Amino acid sequence: MSEQDYSQSEMEKALNSVQEIKVGDVVKGEVLAIDDNQLVVGVQGAGVEGVVPLKELTADRNAKIEDQAQVGDVIELVVLSSLGHDKENGNYLLSRRRLEARKVWSDIEAKFKAGETLSVKVTEVVKGGLVVDAGVRGFIPASMVDDHYVDDLKSYVGQTMEVKIIEIEPSENRLILSRRELVKAEKEAKKAEIFAKLLPGDVVEGKVARLTNFGAFIDLGGIDGLVHISEIAHEHVNKPSDVLKVGEEVKVKVLNVDADKDRISLSIKALQPGPWDKIAEVAPVGATIEGTVKRLTTFGAFVEVAPGVEGLVHISQISHQHIATPNEVLKEGEVVQVKVLSEDPENKRLSLSIKALTEKPGEEGKEEEATPSDYEMPETSNGFSLGEMIGDALKKDSDDSDK
Structure with missing residues (x-):
C-alpha cells in the first residue's frame, strides 16, 4: 500500500468514526x-x-x-x-435545561404510575389557580388548592406543599395537580386522633375559627368544637363577636364528645372564676349595696347586685307597709339600695332587704332589725324555697300593726 493510499485510508477511518448527530x-x-x-x-x-x-x-x-x-x-x-x-x-x-426537564418528566410519570405524591413550591397566582415548580411547570386549579373555597390565593405563594398528580402530558408540558384530597385525608386522620384521646373534663387550647349567632367554633388542631353562646362567659353575652375574635387563642374545657355525630361541646366560662366566687367581697353580710331590679314575682323581687349575681328581696323585706305584690312598690329596671341579710355562695343564694334601710313609721331614727325568720327558708335546687317560688307561704310582717 502506497503512502498516499495509507493516508486516504486513515482519513476515511477517522471520518467513519465520527458519530452522526440527530435531533433528540x-x-x-x-x-x-x-x-x-x-x-x-x-x-x-x-x-x-x-x-x-x-x-x-x-x-x-x-x-x-x-x-x-x-x-x-x-x-x-x-x-x-x-x-x-x-x-x-x-x-x-x-x-441542558430541556434534558433536565426530560428527566424530571420521566420521574414524575413514574410517580404518577406508582400513585406517589409530589413536593412542589408555589411560584405565582394566575387566573384560575396556582403555578408551581415541580422541576417543571405545574398547575393547581383553585378548586383543588384546599378542601374549601379560598377567596385569596396569594398567601400560598412561597409555600412548599405535597400534591397529588391528576393529569400529566409531557409532550404538551401539561401537569395538573391537586392538594384537596391530601388535605381531606390529613384532616380525617387528625380528627380520628383527637376523638381517640379527648375526654370530657379535659382542658385544651384552640383557636377561634368561626363566629355565629349561637356560639363560637374552636379549631382544636384538625377538628372544630363548639362553645355555645351560653358557655362563653358567666355574664349575659348578646353576640359571640362582642367577646371573641376570629384567630384568637383560647383555653376551653371539654363538656362532651360525640364521635358518631362529629360533635365536641366546649366551654370557656367553666375555666373562669364564677360571679359567686367573690360574693363575700362584692356583697358582704350587713353591707349596703346598689342593685337593679331584674324580675318581679308574687313572692318578691330579684335584684342584680353584680354581673351574674341576683339576690332575693322577699316581699316581706320590701316595705314596712303591707303590700299584696312587689310591683305595687317596684318596677323592673329600677335601681335600688339593698342591705345584705345573708349569703350562700354554694347554693347561689343571696337574701336582701330594702325595708331594712328605711325607718319604720312611728319609730324615727330606729332601724328595724331583720330576724332570721324573715329570710331563712328551706332551699330548692335554684337556691330559693318552694314557698317563694309558688307564693303559698308568704310571710307576715313582724309588726302586725303595719297591716
Whole structure:
C-alpha cells in the first residue's frame, strides 16, 4: 500500500468514526468558549461544535452564564436542531435545561404510575389557580388548592406543599395537580386522633375559627368544637363577636364528645372564676349595696347586685307597709339600695332587704332589725324555697300593726 493510499485510508477511518448527530440525541459537550451569552461546546465523539444559549442552560432569567459553566467543563446536553449541513464543521443548537426537564418528566410519570405524591413550591397566582415548580411547570386549579373555597390565593405563594398528580402530558408540558384530597385525608386522620384521646373534663387550647349567632367554633388542631353562646362567659353575652375574635387563642374545657355525630361541646366560662366566687367581697353580710331590679314575682323581687349575681328581696323585706305584690312598690329596671341579710355562695343564694334601710313609721331614727325568720327558708335546687317560688307561704310582717 502506497503512502498516499495509507493516508486516504486513515482519513476515511477517522471520518467513519465520527458519530452522526440527530435531533433528540443526548450528547456530551466540552465547553470551548463562552461567547455572547452562550456556550460554545465541542461534541465529544462527533468532531463538531454546538452552541448552548443561556436560556437553554437554566430557566432562571436572572442567572449569569459564568455561574452556569466554565471553559473545560463537560456537560450532558440534548440536540435541539442543526444549524448547518457540513458534517465536519456544522453547528448544532443544544440544551441542558430541556434534558433536565426530560428527566424530571420521566420521574414524575413514574410517580404518577406508582400513585406517589409530589413536593412542589408555589411560584405565582394566575387566573384560575396556582403555578408551581415541580422541576417543571405545574398547575393547581383553585378548586383543588384546599378542601374549601379560598377567596385569596396569594398567601400560598412561597409555600412548599405535597400534591397529588391528576393529569400529566409531557409532550404538551401539561401537569395538573391537586392538594384537596391530601388535605381531606390529613384532616380525617387528625380528627380520628383527637376523638381517640379527648375526654370530657379535659382542658385544651384552640383557636377561634368561626363566629355565629349561637356560639363560637374552636379549631382544636384538625377538628372544630363548639362553645355555645351560653358557655362563653358567666355574664349575659348578646353576640359571640362582642367577646371573641376570629384567630384568637383560647383555653376551653371539654363538656362532651360525640364521635358518631362529629360533635365536641366546649366551654370557656367553666375555666373562669364564677360571679359567686367573690360574693363575700362584692356583697358582704350587713353591707349596703346598689342593685337593679331584674324580675318581679308574687313572692318578691330579684335584684342584680353584680354581673351574674341576683339576690332575693322577699316581699316581706320590701316595705314596712303591707303590700299584696312587689310591683305595687317596684318596677323592673329600677335601681335600688339593698342591705345584705345573708349569703350562700354554694347554693347561689343571696337574701336582701330594702325595708331594712328605711325607718319604720312611728319609730324615727330606729332601724328595724331583720330576724332570721324573715329570710331563712328551706332551699330548692335554684337556691330559693318552694314557698317563694309558688307564693303559698308568704310571710307576715313582724309588726302586725303595719297591716
